[in-house]
Amino acid sequence: MNKLLVVALAVVLAACATVRKVESGSRPVGERMTMTIEGDWNHLDYPGIRPAQIWTMEGVTIDEFLIYSGIRDGQVMHPETPASSQKKNIVFRSNMQIEDVVAMFEGLLTRDGSTFRVISVEPYPFAGGQGFRFEYERIRKVDNVQQRGVGFGAVDRGELFALIYQAPRLTFFPRHKDRVEAIARTVSIR
Amino acid sequence: MKRRDLLAGGAACWACSLVHSAWAQTPADLDYAMPDRLTQPDPASDEGGLWALMDREERSLRRSPFAVRDGGLKAYVQDVACRLGGDHCPDLRIHLVRTPVFNATMSPNGMMQLWTGLLLRIENEAQLAAVVGHEIGHYLQRHTVDRLRDIKARSAFGQFLGLFGLAGAVGQLAVLASAFAYSRDHEREADRIGAILMHQAGYDVAEASRVWGNLLDELKARGQDPELISPLFATHPAPPERRETLAAYAAALPGGSAGDAAYETGTGRFLDEWLDDEVKRAQYAETLVLLSRLLTRRSGQGVIHLHRGDVYRLRGEKGDVDLAMADYQAAIRSADAPPRAYRGIGLTARQLGQKTEAVAALSRYLELAPDAPDARLIGTYVAELR
Known part of the structure; x- marks a missing residue:
């Protein structure tokens, strides 16, 4: 049944998302952020995840690379769909401290009933300035998959820039973690 | 809707049931004789197929990382179920699921799920007994099977289900049946039985309506009418009617204890963990109502x-x-x-x-x-x- 659900999820995503290849090289994301990637990624244009972009190496049911570029004060994160609109939307505030931003991502990534446990959060250089880095464990509600995740980010001139990568903890997260760390080191914000 | 929601919903659903029943009349029949212990039905029957599906779900649930495995907590809740269920105790298997949402479900094979979001919101053992007793009522009256047969009788549903291609027509019916609301009659009956079982076990029946009132307060904190923000509330009788009916049962079945201290002893050490999960929901208005209430009711x-x-x-x-x-x-x-x-x-x-x-x-x-x-x-x- 779990496999059926994952297939169903993939079908649903395929029905409402377009996929395009992102090739190696320097890539602008949004108006102010640029990053350099090595290896090709798949970019899904999936409305439910806005304002993030969602990229994947292995397929979106396996690994997710969420990219937030230039999120402004008051902007709604991952807007609730009408079917689940009983919940209040989660909003970014430009005066959020590091711990608040991490808590915001906790809220976003547990909204489907998944669990989320922060392993570490620390100051970290990002885009040439002071940012943050955090790692976490997540158990995905829909299929009980135990994931590991890492996030990087900074608030620059009131706008949030962040990268989050999560994947099954045993195989796929270790496979791509270094690749994501390398991307995070290349981020620049103009 | 997620698979587990579908399956769980097919069982008797306390959160759903709260909005399904509303009675204006005074409860008339407060006698109830439990049936004999239920036996495994013929696997070739529709009921047998439903049991098999739920048995498979239960095996999956046992392995789930969301299953709460603390032996002491599980034993505490199981004891409450046994106190209510009498001779049916060996057939009632309580599974606690780590999810910060108010929900409880009952499956025809005796599998009951209680989510930690419900346990967080419960204030005492009598309120826990109200939920568990209600679910046991569904089990004893085999409501899931009745509902399955009702749905099977509808040819349009049958055609609809055929589109999904899942193996086993009974299984298809069971899964999708769970997506639909339980009938008001079933909910009335489950509440009546639950109140009687509470009373027989020595619990204060008045606590049942308080569960409902507390949940409504949280929903109202969203700033909208609960009857408008939830399809369940919108399509079913007004919640206050049900609260009144539950209060009428309490008047007819007086006495009993709330079990405040017992609930604290049984669940108090999990309060921090459950509150952590609750805060992560980022539904601050509702959570503030909950926390302010807990400050007056819990240690x-x-x-x-x-x-x-x-x-x-x-x-x-x-x-x-x-x-x-x-x-x-x-x-x-x-x-x-x-x-x-x-x-x-x-x-x-x-x-x-x-x-x-x-x-x-x-x-x-x-x-x-x-x-x-x-x-x-x-x-x-x-x-x-x-």
Whole structure:
């Protein structure tokens, strides 16, 4: 049944998302952020995840690379769909401290009933300035998959820039973690 | 809708049932004789197929990382079920599921699921008995099977189900049947049985309507009419009617105990974990109603103040900083002062520019929780403030 659900999820995503290849090289994301990637990624244009972009190496049911570029004060994160609109939307505030931003991502990534446990959060250089880095464990509600995740980010001139990568903890997260760390080191914000 | 929601919903659903029944009449029949213990039906029958499906779901649930495995907690809740279920005790298997949502379900094979969001909102053992008794009522009356047969009788449903291509027509029906609301008659009957079982087991039946009232208060905190914000509320009789009916049962079945202390003993040590999950939902208005209520009804005041402070700090509306600080201060004055309250004081003071207070509180937090996940971040804050 779990496999059926994952297939169903993939079908649903395929029905409402377009996929395009992102090739190696320097890539602008949004108006102010640029990053350099090595290896090709798949970019899904999936409305439910806005304002993030969602990229994947292995397929979106396996690994997710969420990219937030230039999120402004008051902007709604991952807007609730009408079917689940009983919940209040989660909003970014430009005066959020590091711990608040991490808590915001906790809220976003547990909204489907998944669990989320922060392993570490620390100051970290990002885009040439002071940012943050955090790692976490997540158990995905829909299929009980135990994931590991890492996030990087900074608030620059009131706008949030962040990268989050999560994947099954045993195989796929270790496979791509270094690749994501390398991307995070290349981020620049103009 | 997720698979587990579908399956769980097919069982008797307490949260759903709350909105399904509403009676204006005074309860007439408060006698109930339990049937004999249910036996495994013929696997070739529709009921047998449903049992098989739920047996498979139960095996999956046992392996799930969301299953709560604490033996003491499971035994406590199982004991309450046995106290209510009498001879059916060996057939009732309670599974606690870590999900911060108010929900309980009952399957025809005796599998009952209680979500931790429900356990967090329950105030005493009698309220727990109200939920469990209601679900046992569904089990004893085999409501799921009745519902399955009702749906099977509808040819349009049959055609619809055929589109999904899942193996086994009975299984298809069972899964999708769970997506639909239980009939009002079933809910009436389950509540009536639940109240009788509560009374027979020595619980105060009046606590049943309080469960409902508390949940409504949270829904109203969203700033909208609960009957409008939920399809369930919109398509079913008004919740106050049901509250009145439950109160009428309580008047007809007086006496009994609430079991405040027993519930504290059985579940109190999980309060912090369940509140953590609740705050992560980021549904601050509802959570504030819940936390303010818990402060008047539960022990563990320090932990509750801590989480209410976190909610105010994270919500960040006008005046919330002061409210957060007041809660954190209350937390450290309590007997069970949690180290994270010092973190909250330090972060709030830092936000207010109160450097000395921030350094003192954050340093105290690091002394008490040197291995905290955010220790390096907090250490940096302290260094910057000095």
